[in-house]
Amino acid sequence: MSVAQVDRRVAIVLDLKTSGSGESHWNDWNNPSAIFREDQIKFVICDDQDYVWVKAKMLEGNLVERAGGILFSPSFGQQFPKQLAQWNLDDQLVVRMQLQLQKNYGSRSPVDEQAKSEEYWR
Secondary structure, three states, X not given: OOOOOOOOOOOOEEEOOXXXXXXXXXXXXXXXXXXXXXXXXXXXXXXXXXXXXXHHHHHHOOHHHHOOEXXXXXXXXXXXXHHHHXXXXXXXXXXXXXXXXXXXXXXXXXXXXXXXXXXXXX
């Protein structure tokens, strides 16, 4: 879906799907060029391959300069938040990290229960 015609009074949070999500084929790669400084671009990172892919996309599309913010979320039950934070610090990326709070509260699947463990957050 194109965001090009979205009313400019609306701040866009563009969710670009990574290859690890299995949904990257849904991305409209014309959308990043329709983003302004008032908007944000969000990536949910599933693993180290996603992280490398996202870094390349950020450079390729000049996304840091284009958007008002880049958001990284560790994929719940797949990517340890601490590891993603460390990669960001090591690479000195200008991004904000956020957790998928909707996944951290009220989930009941075995993967979700594993992710709620103390080990997941270390």
